[in-house]
Amino acid sequence: MQVNGQFQPTIVAFCCNWCSYAGADLSGTNRLQYPANVKIIRIPCSCRLNPMFILRAFQRGADGVILCGCHPGDCHYTSGNYFARRRMTLLFNMLEFLGIERERTRVEWVSAAEGAKFAATMNDFVATITRLGENKRLEDLRCKSK
Amino acid sequence: MQRIGVFVCWCGSNIAATVDVEAVSQALSHEAGVVFSTNYQYMCSQAGQEMIQAAIHEHRLTGVVICSCSPRMHENTFRKTCERAGINPYMVEIANIREQCSWIHKDKAVGTEKAIILGRAAIAKVLLNAPLTAGTSPVTKRALVIGGGIAGIQTALDIADAGFEVDIVEKEPTIGGKMTQIDKTFPTLDCAACILTPKMVDAAQNEKIKIYAYSQVEAVKGFVGNFTVTIRRKARYVDEEKCTGCGLCTEKCPQKKVPNAFNLGLDTRRAIYIPFAQAVPKIATIDADYCTMLKTGKCGVCSKVCTAGAIDYHQQDTLIEEHYGAIVVATGYNPIQLDQFDEFAYSHSPDVVTSLELERLMNAAGPTGGTLLRPSDKTHPHTLVFVQCVGSRCDGGEKGKPYCSKICCMYTAKHAMLIREKYPDTEVYVFYIDVRTPGKNFDEFYRRAVEEYGVHYIKGMVGKVTPQNGKLYVQAADLLGGQQLKIEADMVVLAAAIEPDKSARPLATMLTASMDTNDFFTEAHPKLRPVESPTAGIFLSGACQGPKDIPETVAQAGAAASKVIGLLVKDHLVCNPCVAESNELMCNGCSACEKVCPYGAITYIDKEFRGPNRTTLLRRIAQVNPAVCQGCGACTVACPSGAMDLKGFSNGQIMAEVDAICR
Amino acid sequence: MNDAVETVRRISGVNPLKCMKCGKCTATCPAYDEMEYHPHQFVDMVANGRLEELMGSKGIYLCLSCFACVERCPRNVKPGALVEAVRLMVIRQQEQNHLKPQEIPALLEESLPQQAITSALRKYRR
Numbered sequence: 001m002q003v004n005g006q007f008q009p010t011i012v013a014f015c016c017n018w019c020s021y022a023g024a025d026l027s028g029t030n031r032l033q034y035p036a037n038v039k040i041i042r043i044p045c046s047c048r049l050n051p052m053f054i055l056r057a058f059q060r061g062a063d064g065v066i067l068c069g070c071h072p073g074d075c076h077y078t079s080g081n082y083f084a085r086r087r088m089t090l091l092f093n094m095l096e097f098l099g100i101e102r103e104r105t106r107v108e109w110v111s112a113a114e115g116a117k118f119a120a121t122m123n124d125f126v127a128t129i130t131r132l133g134e135n136k137r138l139e140d141l142r143c144k145s146k
Numbered sequence: 147m148q149r150i151g152v153f154v155c156w157c158g159s160n161i162a163a164t165v166d167v168e169a170v171s172q173a174l175s176h177e178a179g180v181v182f183s184t185n186y187q188y189m190c191s192q193a194g195q196e197m198i199q200a201a202i203h204e205h206r207l208t209g210v211v212i213c214s215c216s217p218r219m220h221e222n223t224f225r226k227t228c229e230r231a232g233i234n235p236y237m238v239e240i241a242n243i244r245e246q247c248s249w250i251h252k253d254k255a256v257g258t259e260k261a262i263i264l265g266r267a268a269i270a271k272v273l274l275n276a277p278l279t280a281g282t283s284p285v286t287k288r289a290l291v292i293g294g295g296i297a298g299i300q301t302a303l304d305i306a307d308a309g310f311e312v313d314i315v316e317k318e319p320t321i322g323g324k325m326t327q328i329d330k331t332f333p334t335l336d337c338a339a340c341i342l343t344p345k346m347v348d349a350a351q352n353e354k355i356k357i358y359a360y361s362q363v364e365a366v367k368g369f370v371g372n373f374t375v376t377i378r379r380k381a382r383y384v385d386e387e388k389c390t391g392c393g394l395c396t397e398k399c400p401q402k403k404v405p406n407a408f409n410l411g412l413d414t415r416r417a418i419y420i421p422f423a424q425a426v427p428k429i430a431t432i433d434a435d436y437c438t439m440l441k442t443g444k445c446g447v448c449s450k451v452c453t454a455g456a457i458d459y460h461q462q463d464t465l466i467e468e469h470y471g472a473i474v475v476a477t478g479y480n481p482i483q484l485d486q487f488d489e490f491a492y493s494h495s496p497d498v499v500t501s502l503e504l505e506r507l508m509n510a511a512g513p514t515g516g517t518l519l520r521p522s523d524k525t526h527p528h529t530l531v532f533v534q535c536v537g538s539r540c541d542g543g544e545k546g547k548p549y550c551s552k553i554c555c556m557y558t559a560k561h562a563m564l565i566r567e568k569y570p571d572t573e574v575y576v577f578y579i580d581v582r583t584p585g586k587n588f589d590e591f592y593r594r595a596v597e598e599y600g601v602h603y604i605k606g607m608v609g610k611v612t613p614q615n616g617k618l619y620v621q622a623a624d625l626l627g628g629q630q631l632k633i634e635a636d637m638v639v640l641a642a643a644i645e646p647d648k649s650a651r652p653l654a655t656m657l658t659a660s661m662d663t664n665d666f667f668t669e670a671h672p673k674l675r676p677v678e679s680p681t682a683g684i685f686l687s688g689a690c691q692g693p694k695d696i697p698e699t700v701a702q703a704g705a706a707a708s709k710v711i712g713l714l715v716k717d718h719l720v721c722n723p724c725v726a727e728s729n730e731l732m733c734n735g736c737s738a739c740e741k742v743c744p745y746g747a748i749t750y751i752d753k754e755f756r757g758p759n760r761t762t763l764l765r766r767i768a769q770v771n772p773a774v775c776q777g778c779g780a781c782t783v784a785c786p787s788g789a790m791d792l793k794g795f796s797n798g799q800i801m802a803e804v805d806a807i808c809r
Numbered sequence: 810m811n812d813a814v815e816t817v818r819r820i821s822g823v824n825p826l827k828c829m830k831c832g833k834c835t836a837t838c839p840a841y842d843e844m845e846y847h848p849h850q851f852v853d854m855v856a857n858g859r860l861e862e863l864m865g866s867k868g869i870y871l872c873l874s875c876f877a878c879v880e881r882c883p884r885n886v887k888p889g890a891l892v893e894a895v896r897l898m899v900i901r902q903q904e905q906n907h908l909k910p911q912e913i914p915a916l917l918e919e920s921l922p923q924q925a926i927t928s929a930l931r932k933y934r935r
Binding site for chain 2: 021022032033040044076079
């Protein structure tokens, strides 16, 4: 999205309910700033993230997608984040094959105590996506609202 | 079409300072489906909640979006508010505009814009919400404890004390476990049998407790509150009802050359035996591997001497089926096999023993009647060398275990102290890597061994033990003294690492309970739920969860019992309604979901469907048990046909949120 | 110096930081009496980057390469492999062998065990 001639990326962050969503809450409680471009969607576990959701986000014009889950070994559902890790590895490889920059997608493990890490991750991710520019390759122009 | 109400909270100035709440409620009022939109200072206050309820009645709302703090904070509050106003609690969605918006942004325009987008996403989701009802399932008020050691006994006693029936399944002919073999306990040095056997008798006499000794769990079906367990009662060849435990048969049996497993093979017993005098239940058992009658059909001495007529050579294993609401795993531990540590000459010399064997050699009821004698020539040893960490703290490859076995430091200090006390003429050396004594009165105990009893503690490992001329030549390192020591010892005692019992792995598969790479059961949360398995209704007691000493085991056993009681007092279990659901018309029965489910909540059934021309088709379809499913959603992604979906976080709902954010 | 430690780690394939200082290598070493630095000290010195002292020590040539320490180490640290790696470092630095294989028989003592002879060939092969 262009705002006053400046590129403002749209970023979707999927956060697991038990660790990363709480981590995001914590960064709010501690008033740690990160750009408003990041919009968080709550999912029960990182393994709930269907790769289709990421593709859908890109199709609808998102410029970057990040998945945050519990640290490996800490999953509330024992093994969910391992599934997520495998699925995302496959998906990201496929996206790379399609010519999508590897940096547009990311998986990060954020625990409920890591508010600072959440904010730092989001700052870094937004900066990366701003540098990469608009997602042109996967956006479906027919879905554009204007 | 849904009628949605939007309520924007100011949270005092927490939200209102960086988000223009009026603008947000204005903007959201134009969204599709929204019939009412307002803002208020404190939505969670009594007045705010009444306002929501009034709006629900007045505008006949079917769904509610609340733009406020994190759902982790007040989701439940607002769900209850709406439930009281007569709409399903799961028709409420929260847009988190405080923690994830107002608190992290300074610019009001930016904050307002983001709040509107978050509100839109919540509206998009609630449009697809469906009313959900939490199901209930009944609870069988009976518990099963697998393993009859001190952990299992304590758990069973505590559960029975609360008034619930509990069964113990023990694979050995008697309950009691490892603690029956131990001589004294640290750090108080009371006799293990004196404190354990009364508990065993309590368990046997408690009318709420039923003991299935010499039995094994064969199969487990069902889920929390409703387990069906098949138990194999192994043939003892002795009628349990008739046997009085007089022990005459165990004296008359002509087969005398059976290694005595209770004394770890240090002496022999007969083919028909009672493991030890205080066994519970005190019933004789025939060892089928050695009994001449069972092997050749010629003998029958025990049958002739038994006045009760209890011997039955034709007894068969029987299978019984029981129903339980909760299962406690208390399968315990064993010392590891020492084949891979042959440098200590364990297999070459009978005078190299494990610590558990030393317990028997020092026990008054043991093979030597409590006098410490060398197994090889039955003479009194003058120099003893203890080696710590044998197989513990290894690299974890082919050799040994990567973890610390935790109990060895303390029992070695105990052995060293007892030997020095009983036989002051002996020299005792302990070779250690670290001495770990974190426990009440534990370090004091170890210091006493060093300071009062003069045990030689030497930092360093033993490199090799060479048996020669009836002596054991020990070559070891003294790292602090910077020298290699050569000690001529009479006995070497190895503190072998402990590992979970071999029966634990197949049991975990039956229970769908998870295990770590060392075969210890995993707890639901390492800090906050240490006695529960991640699988609902399965509880962990004692060393099956990790190395533990007796006080810790008893504490954990009590904790597991209290969790079981907490489950059994409920008549019904309320299930989480946000569970997976399979669309049976789309499911092709491929089993992909079953493989990823960490709880074993998915089963397959063959169901008849209407086919063309009045035919019926039998198709395999997945079925989710809502009482077991925890709602992680792993299966929804694994499903290739898109049949599996998660209530409350459906594919459609998440896609709608994505669309709303990217619009 | 860190480069040298890195080289030793690469040649030996051993991470000396895995050592938990139990001393089983020293306890098992048959050449203990001859060596200036004992196996556990050796691992510690590599871990702390004291390679120059080690490379100057006679001890590295007295190691029999019997690999008893490697066999028995509970943490798979392989002190024997570290000794070999340090020896190789010296040889590489000098760009020559410490010994020529044909000189070995003359230097051997009658009392040396057979294993020492075979491991000497291992030791000085390059």
